[in-house]
Structures are given as structure tokens and as C-alpha cells.
Amino acid sequence: MGVNDSNASSEGIRLRPATAEDYDDVVSFTRDTWSDRDGSDYIPDIYHDWIEGPDGGDRQRTFVAEVDATVVGIAQAVRLSDHEIWCQGIRIAPDHRGEGIADAITWELFDWGREGGAVVARNMVFSWNVAGLGHSRAAGFSPATEFRWALPEPDGNADPEATATGDSDVSVTASPDAAWSYWADSDAREHLRGLVLSPEETWATQELTREVLQRAAEENAVFAVQNDGTRAMAFRVRDYERENEQGETERWAEYGVGAWDDVPAARALFAAIRRDAGELGVDRTRVLIPETARYVSDVAATRTAVSDDPDFVMAADLTADYGGGD
Template sequence: MSPTVRQARTDDYDDVVAFVEEVWSDRDTAEYIPAVFRDWVASDGPDQRTVVATVDGTAVGLCQGVMLSGHEAWLQGIRVDPANRGEGHGLAMVEDLLDWAGDGGATVARNMVFSWNDAGLGQSVAAGFEPTCSFRWASPDPNEATPSLSVTDDPTVAWTYWTDSDARTALGGLALDGEQSWALSELTHDDLRALADEEAVFAITGGGTRAMACRARVTRDPGDDVRLAEYAVGAWDDGEAAAALFDAIRDDATALGVDRTRVLLPETPRHVAEAAAVRGDTSDWPTFVCSADLT
């Protein structure tokens, strides 16, 4: 029997919660789906579609597609009941959402897969995605700090640095999206201008521009209910510039009164090592981003 995919409904909640809590039961990973599922369903519309795969009317799979820009779609929250794996439900949901995204004008769709999730990586490749880049989170503790180098909030200075940085090359131009907490999209000059007005942009200077970062939002992490400042990307030239950038982020987070920070950085040996050297508290594993060409 072919998998059945339909748009998710509020009354799927109990089914979804029952199986998502079993998906990663063998790992110490917080599951955010129960906290957001009802909001996802309620906010579906032209730029967002949440679907479930069903067996005999019971939801056994979940996935959501979101349009991040006029040409970029993002797929997230894909889960399949462990008791129904290997039956094609994941691929059926992805195909439904890729068709939806293409019909909506997207030329590329991306997703995020933890590096330890072999099944998710294999399913992404089977669905037509190709590995694009990898990143890691840093979480420097909020703390009053004075950067050792000068800091400017000029978005054009930050943009000029970003365009020629090895971080941009490693990330394929992607950074944490300004609207979706668990999505990456192409960072543009207009994005940095908007973030400078609405959030914060940092460029570290001293003998030229040597680092940049931008704050995407302050939110509440549904996994542990703490206030979190999310920084869309961090890029720097060397250890001294990294130290100054992370101090600027620590000081910004302190002024905001948040409990924790999260900074996206490219998964390169240099960036990870230098972030660790300046007490960046990097995550234990990288995360992969995969892309599907919809043209």
C-alpha cells in the first residue's frame, strides 16, 4: 500500500506526540515537536505546510515545509514512528513538500540533519538532497566583557567582511534565518541592514575588519524554557579576532538579560578550535545542511 500524506490537523496531536517521543529515545536529545505542533498547524498557510503520513487514519509521520524567501524552501521536523520505518512514509512526505515548494516558486529546498543521524542523512540523499555544508553551535556564557579590539555596528562593514570570508565560503553563504529558529537561509546585505535596525550587528576592526556576527533574535527555547539569544553566524580571521567577537556577544547577551546564547559557526578545524580556545562552549557534534535543486 502506498503511503498516504495529508495536511496535518490539530486532532493529530496525540498521535504525533506518541511517536515523536520514541524517535530518539536512545539519545539525550530534547524533542521540541510537542511544544510547537499546535502552533505549526494553526499557522499553516501559503508559505507554510505541515503534513502527516497516515496508516489506517493514524498519523505515523510528520514534516513541515516553510518558504524562507521567494526562492528558498526549508523542510524541518521530519519524524517517522520507529514502528513504521522502512515503509516509505518519510520519502512520501518529502516528495509532497518538494512539490508544494516548487509550485510556490522555490528553486532550492534545504534541510538540517544531525551528523549522527545516519537514517536521516540516508533518507535525504534518497529524496534528492545533496550535502551542502556543515556547522556547529557555540554557546558563550553571557558576561560583562570589553572586547580587546574595536566594535562597530555598521552593517555594510560587516557585509564587506562576510562576502570575502572563508566562513561564508564554508557555509555556502548560509546563516541562521531571521524568522525560523532551526533554519538556514542565504544571508544578504539587506538582511544585515534589517538586523542592524531590529537586533544587532557586530564588526570587529583593528588593522582592517577582522570579524563579524549578527543577532537573529531573542527567543525562548522550548526544550528547557530558558531565554536564548541566537546569533545568525560568527566569522573571524584569527584567535584574537575570535576573542573580541565572542566578548562582544557575551556583553550583548548580558545587556539583554538572557540565560544562554547560541552562535552558528562553520564546521572547519580552525573555527571550531579557535572558538574552543576562547571558551566558546562548542556543541559536541556538527550538523549538516542538505539542498535539493527544484529547477
Template sequence: MNGTVRQAREDDDEAVAAFTADTWDDREQRDYIPDVFRDWVAGDGPDQRTVVADIDGRAVGLCQALVLTDHEAWLQGMRVDPDHRRAGLGLRMVDALFEWARDRGATVARNMVFSWNDAGLGQSIAAGFEPVTSFRWAEPTPREGTPSETVDPDPAAAWDYWTDSDARTALRGLALDAGHSWALSELTRDALHDLADEQRVFAVRRDGTCGMACRVRTAAGADERIAEYGVAAWDDADAADALVTAIRDDAAAIGADAVRILLPETPRHVGQAAFVRADTDDSPTFVTAADLTGEE
């Protein structure tokens, strides 16, 4: 009954759907795993690996790792069948993926846990992750508008602001990854310049730069098109208002039905976002990290 860890197969779909059907049975939120599992398996390759814990030929656990940059890995979808919990299967899957990520040059692995998910947070810590930061989503409705401050698409100004901002300190330099939804990676100067070319960057100007944000993608949801903004940071409520107005207008201009903005989980940012009616989420999300440079 010890089980093995192996790469996931398409024919694991039924078993995975069964043990993720009631992942959060005490909440209205439905687990996304049954909707994405087949795509995960199909997408496995040099920079992605999906594994399952197998007992007697049946999948009873799941986890996936992604290589985001030359040194950053991301783990997600850690699940274990309730009938097989407390048997160390989650730890064995994570250990296998840590080794896989190390082999590809990763020195850090991170994951995301909803703040209300006590079991998930405990499992992450048991697997070798430590909490490093937290963020909150803002979801203002797209609509046309003119910001009260000047907002330029200047990546150099946005980068200069980001490097010295308290938002960067609070988020440990992380923002939504441009290549993968629901993953965070370090925001770099080159990445911000790429986003200016391929998406949209915002720099709020007053006497100097007093805020920044970047759009990382437009994603198709179940029944809506979502514009995702990798991070937003600002000096004060006026800058927040200008930035949120510019983001609303940008989302409307590209035909998005909804907006998702990553904000640092600080009293100032969350409070000022609420003040400018940015529709912040009810609770934060935790990000944890594991150092992969030590002994295996």
C-alpha cells in the first residue's frame, strides 16, 4: 500500500476526477482540476511534468511542476485522495518534482495556497515550502474612463518605480507570470519591456512616477474574457484611482469582460484599492517557496 510516483497518463482522468470532485466540500468553490487534467497531461514536456501517486494501478494523488524561468519552478494542483491521506503520498510527489526541477536548473520552487485552505497550507509546509508573501485580487469592472493623473506606457519609468516600491518588497519581487496563469515569478526589467511590446505597461506620472502596473495576458474563462494584470503598485489613493481607471479603460478597449489585478497584501494597498472601488477579493492568497539549492 506504499504506492509509487509516476508520470500522469490520460487514462488517469476518471480516477483524478473522482478524488477531486469534493476537494473543498465545505465551500461553494469547485476544484478546477477535472477541467484541466487532460490538458495538463497533453502539455507535459521539457518544462512541465504532471505526476500521480499510484496504488495498485489507480491514481490516488496528483501534482504538477512547471519551469517558469532559468531558476524558478512552480508547483500546483497538489491533491491526494481523502482515503489515502496521511500516508506521505503528497510529500513523495513533491520530492519527485523537486528533483525534476533541480535537474532543469531551478533553485527555487513556489506554490500558491488560498488563505482559507488550512489543510493545503499545512501540506505545503510539511512538503518543505515556507510562506514568503501574500497577495489579493482586485476585480474592477471594465469601462471607459480618463485617469485623473497622466498614465504613460513607459516600461523604463514603470521599472524604476517598481524597483524601489514597498509593493516589490512586500511581494518579494513577484508578479503574475506572463506564460502561465495562476503562477508567480520574479518580475524583471526585460520581462517588463517585453510586456510593453506584447501587452501593456502603465506608469502613473505626477511630479515623478507614482504608480505602475502591467497587463500580462487576456485569458478565456468559462463564459468570459479576462484581462489579467500581473501587479499594480502606487504611492497614494490618487495614484491608485488613476491606475485603476486606466486599467478599467484598457480592459474595455481590448474587449475584456472582466479584470483580475494582483495586489500586495498590505493594509495600505488593500485599503486604498477598496477606497477607489477596485472590488477586492474577500481574502488573500499565500505564496510559499522551497529552496532547491540544498542537499537532496
């Protein structure tokens, strides 16, 4: 097992569940995490939600690491399904990096997940975050997949040529079965290792199942583009409000994945997403797409914006040995 509340490691690291009283210590080393990239860390804003979530005891667990009675590290795991956990928000105080704290706290998350029946843990690392990638590999994660965001403008904001489907024979249905059948045999599924944006947790990916698509059809939206067979699919996972870097509130819609046969199918799919986003009245959207030359260039060919950099998903097999495991 990993280091726990009752035992200290040989390096003097003590791991325990986070409490509200740890807030000031955590803020002290997370406030400027992305200062070199003109960004701010989200942890000070959501810390109390992490600690006080109504289902936090079963669904999520946040650990802190103490050295000399001062909190110098934090990380969280969230249970996404019976067999999957998502690890996120690992931060270590600059003066304590390189001391094994990142590995110890990650293995504690692995232990928590495995004790609850999980067999895989995943996380996401920005492609430019070389230190984060190095830690993930050292802690036992291996490369799983990479993705990028397509950023279609909602109807009302978009270029009319970009919203046109260009084919009168194309129809878009809300059938989760048609969407699932297409996804099950798609190269997008193969590249993404079956992973899509999680409906339960922002900035997390999980395995897409038929049940997830059925629930999306009931609660959000599913799109199956058809023209002599199903040629593309997508589904909406959520819409929500968030504050931008200028302090203004924006409303977003997120789509769990986009998959398609070719540029005409992609054009029809993004036209459907734009219409959906326009009907919701959101300001911005993003769609998870495979990070491949074909998918990214197809998006560009539809005159749809795409994010600048890919994101990497890493995975750890919790049935195997890792540094903190039995």
C-alpha cells in the first residue's frame, strides 16, 4: 500500500485526506502554477468543492502531502465508472519537487482506486508540460492516446459557408444506436482507445459505452449523420458557464467526441453541432477529436477552428505492480 495517514515514509512524507483547513497551504503553492504561460491555476477556485462535494466520499478522494506539518502537495482521483478512475490536479510545492512526493501521492490515489475495484487509472497532461509527462511516466502511467479540440462557432456567429452541409441528401438523426454502431467500427475509436470526454467530470476522458450514448440522447444530444449509411457521429456531454481570462462569464457546450468518414461528413456533423449550440444560446463550443493528420486537416477543410496544441492521455494498469502497490 502507499503511504497513509498513520505512517510516514522514510523521507518524512505524510499523506492524508485533504481538509478545509489545508486551503491556505494549498493556495500558497498553486496560485502561480501557470504564471510562465500567462494562465492561472483552477485549484484555488474549486478546492472547497473538491473537499465538500456531496458524494466526495465514494466518488472522489483528495489527498495532501505534508512535510514538517506543512502541506506541500495535492492530488485528486475521481471514480468515473466501476473500473475507471481519473487522476487530476497533482501539484507539488516548488521547494519540494524531486523528493518523491509526486510518486507517493499518485500511488495513494492508485491504492484508493484499486481498493474500490478500479483496474485502470488515467490522467491528462498538456503536450507542452514536459515535467508533467515525466512525472506521469515515473509514477507508472503509460501513453494511451492524444486528442485535440475542434472549436465550431455556434449558429449566429459562424461563417455561413462553414455551417452549410453542402449535400441535400444528408440527414442528421438523434439515434444513439446508429451513433454507437458507427463509433464501434470507426478509426476514431481505435486511435482514441475507446475514450471520449466524460459526462461526469470536466477535463476527463472515459470509455464510451452504449449506455453513455443512450443517456446522452435522453439528457443532452446525439448526432448521427446519414447518407446511404451512417457517416459521422457526435454527442453533447454538457453545457455550463465559466469565466474567461478577462473575467467575463461565457457559456460553453462540450461534445464528447466527433468521428466521421470524410470532409463532407465532417462538414455535416459540425453544421449540426453549430445548430445545436445556437439553439442552446452558448457562446463557445469544443469537440474532442483524434489527434491525427486526417482528422485535424478535415476540421480545417470545413473552415472550423481547432486548438493549437494536442493533449495527451496517460493510463496506468492497476492490476500490475506499481511503486505503492502490494
